[in-house]
Amino acid sequence: MTVDRWLAAAIADAEQRGMPELKPLLQGLAASTATLRAADWNDRGDAAATPAPMPAKVVPT
């Protein structure tokens, strides 16, 4: 589902549930979700395998 379609559905549902005041919050969340989805570290099904992540713990020397 695209962010735009998700937002439209969420707003419609909130209004149907009698909570129109959710609209600006959902719009803010949609902007955040769009940023999250645009991050260059997201996995893709057609991409090469990603390298191993950094070690979980690095103690300063």
Added chain:
Amino acid sequence: MSDWNGQTIDELRGALARGETTSTRLTEACLERIAALNPRLNAFITVTAEAALVAARVADRTRAAGTPVGALHGIPLSLKDLIDQAGVRTSAGSQVRRGVVATSHATITTRLEAAGAVLVGKTNLHEFAFGTTNDDSGFGGARHPLDDTRSPGGSSGGSAIAVRTGMSIASIGTDTGGSIRIPAGVCGVVGFKPEWGDIPTDGVVPLSRQLDHVGPLARTVTDAWLVYETLAGRAPGPADRLEPAPLKGLRFGLLTGYFDTRIADDVRAGVAAAVERLARAGAVIEPVEIPHATDIGPVYLHLVLGDAAAYHAATLEDRPGDYTPPVRLRLEMARYLLAEDYARALRGREVIAGEIDRALVGRVALLCPTLPVTAPPIGAATVPVGEGEEPVRNAMLRFTQPFNVGRQPALSLPCGQSATGLPIGLQMVGARGATALLLQAAAACEQVATGT
């Protein structure tokens, strides 16, 4: 208050050992402060005066009998009111939990009592720890100890007020996105969020189990260390001390980019002056950047909303009117989150944690402001930051939430004040697995950072 004049735990345990005061007198002094200040500041939801005085008398008798005592023996402390203490209400700052009385101690409560701490009460918080100001509490908002038109920060706002005013000598808070460090920074005390997983969270009402941390708010780094060691189950002895690291030659990373934008002028000046003092004292300060720092906010938001939605879904359906309206709305928003976006945030958490770990290689700590602003007015929706306005919640979380996502230990040190006298905090972030080094470095920086 003749038996408490701003002394630290470290000083008071000496005074207790020398017979210069008693736990009973210290506890009475804290209870007197609560009685005098709480009607205005609303720092405590529950005061356990009777039980505290009984515990203090027992502590005094134990000491007089020559029985070996723990590091916190006879010291009055408080608990954020989402931590279970058997027989006492755990409200989480919400009317949703009306009538909920803990039937057993959280592990950390057991450890504090075993170390001899005297628990004087349960402190106010932003409802379910889901906010940064303490404005929205089912028991009324708390107020800043230096300016009661302003927020004490949150969500552990009552704990910060208690420590700042001497209602308790230290307090236990929780931190999911900054909820120990934000009120500590705003109120001018030390707030320490340990590494994730270091302190047990059983018996603590969760906000996000993968981001929640328990830790101390205290007057000094040494006091925070004493309480932290106790919470971690290492039971320091009455004479154990934190040895500050030699400051000369210690390497610090000064966070730039994301951490150096949209900062109020007086905060920027205060933190820059503290860093300059550290450099003059011999610390090595190097600029360092977190490559994906601008993704931290969305990653954090999707994690915390997903977890909070799961925890609150049933009560949102059954008793929505028992939530404060702002918290209810944000929790309802959370219920629209998609699973695929939560999974993206989990992946992002790993990326960001790794980048912060890498920035710490060869450095004892990273430095940045705890918050980009000082205490906001109560009820404010936005705060001025740089040349524009920013939602209060976003601004207050911006510099602390990265280290909940990354899970590194981090603390806020007081480092001066604004032109209007409001405290400014310097955040120090240590490497995972190197908490002791962070606290030793923080102890070394403490006097230098404050400029006193």
